[in-house]
Amino acid sequence: MKGLMTQAQTAQARENQLVADVNTLKAASARAGDQQVELDALQREATAQRQLLESYLTRYREASSRKDSNYLPVDARVFSRAVAPSEPYFPKILPIAGAAFVGSLLLMAIVTLLQELFSGRAMRPAAGARFERIEQVAMPVAREPSNHEPADIDYVADRAAETPAEPEADAAAPATAPATGEDVEPARPILGEVEIDKAVEKLITSGAARAIFVSPEGDEAAASAVLVAREVSDAGLRVLLLDLTASGAASRPMLDSGLFPGITNLLASEAQFSDVIHADLxxxxxxxxxxxxxxxxxxxxxxxxxxxxxxLTTAYDLVVVECGPTDAQGISRLVGEGTEVFLSLLEPNDEVAQAAVELIEAGYPDLTLVTPVGYQTPGTPLPGRRSAA
Structure with a gap:
């Protein structure tokens, strides 16, 4: 009986608690309703104020447009908000890397081509290339026949005498030639010298960058340097001749004057390269x-x-230096990579032989002896003619 009464009391207390909670919730609901009413009233007031503000703005824009003809009212509305993408659209790595690779290849190719063109190596003959020597045919001198003599027979006889014979005829000529009273010119002694065309061929085929000429016999032998420089230039290479002789024997025939600024002005810091480099006439x-x-x-x-x-070696394919009568010590400052040393001579004699031996013993075993004999001496050609010899 007591247990039932205890349970009844507990249930009664729980009921009272629930009733109190319900009353509390009812009071809160009543307050929320009041607040909702106030919120609705505030929203209505805000809407009214917004409409009033928009009407004021509209009137202001109309008034401004009437006063200022350049005034253009802005009418912008938001239809939808942008959403940031999950992956970046730009930059695209693969296309940009491919374009950069192709551009780098093209740039490297252009730079390589320009370097080869400006270095001059592309214009030089390949190593080992040899040029066939052109046979020089001696042309007979035309003679005007006299009006009082039978010209035909004499003219044919003269041409037959001046025309070089075949090798077989040349071999038999000493045995069959009649004896005459004229003195025969003695054979010219040689020291193994080469002619101008052989020296030019050696310079071109070897790809030499410098050619040093030593002339023990003086100014007249300096013609070899001038002839070689002009022949190599006519072959299509860029050639510069540097005259280091005391009298200007190499440059004077090329410029027809000795009053131009040159290497001494450059060494004395009185001129620059552009002032001392001149064109051969x-x-x-x-x-x-x-x-x-x-x-x-x-x-x-x-x-x-x-x-x-x-x-100079960087700017030109070949630099020819005429040193005049000097020794190995005198050309030591001029020798560098790709240098060929030549000794120019007119007549083989003891002086030339001694100079050649001294150069060979001084460390130039590849010394080449060259002679200008048989070529036209450099100088001023006839008016209206261009000479390369």
Whole structure:
């Protein structure tokens, strides 16, 4: 009985608690209803205020447009908001990397081509290439027949005598030639020298960058350097002749004057490269003459010659240097990579032989002896003619 009464009391207390909670919720609901009413009233007031503001803005825009003809009211509305993509649209890695690779290849190809073109290697003959020698045919001298003599027979006889015979006829000529009273010119002694065309062929085929000419016999032998420079220039290479003789024997026939600034002015810091490089009047060769500066002052800066030679070698396919009568020590500053040393001679004699031996013993075993004999001496050609010899 007591247990039932206890349970009844507990249920009664729970009921009272639930009733109190219900009353509390009813009061809160009543307050929420009041707040909702206030919220609705505020929203209505805000809507009214917004409409009023829009009407004021519309009137202001209309008034501004009437006062200012350039005024253009902005009418922007948001239809939908943008959404950030999950993956970036740009930059695209693969296309950009491919384009950069192709562009780099093209740029490298262009740079390589320009380097080869400006270095001159593309214009030089390949190593080992040899040029066939052109046979020089001696042309007979035309003679005008006299009006009082039978010209036909004499003219044919003269041409037959002047025309070179065949090798068989040349071999038999000493045995069959009649004896005459004229003195026969003795055979010219040789020291193994080569002619101008052989020296030119050696320079072109070997791809030499410098050609040093030593002339023990003086100014007349300097013609070899001029002839070689002009022949190589006519072959299509860029050639410069540097005249280091005291009298300007190599540059004077090319410029017809000794008053141009040259190597002495460059060494004395009185001129620049563009002021001392001149064009040969009778070929496509360039020349640096001796110059007009004080030679003593210029020789104080002789240590700059290797730098000058390196700069000229970079700009030209071949630099020909005429040193005049000098020794191995005198050309030591001019020798570099790809250098050929020549000894120019007119008549083989003891002086030339001694100079050649000294150069060979000084460390130039590949010395080449060259002679200008048989070629036209460089000088001023006839008016209206262009000479490359």
């Amino acid at each position: 009778y070929s496509d060769c360039h020349v640096i003459p001796v110059g007009t500066a004080d030679p003593v002052r210029a020789m104080r800066a002789a240590d700059r010659l290797p730098i000058i030679m390196q700069s």
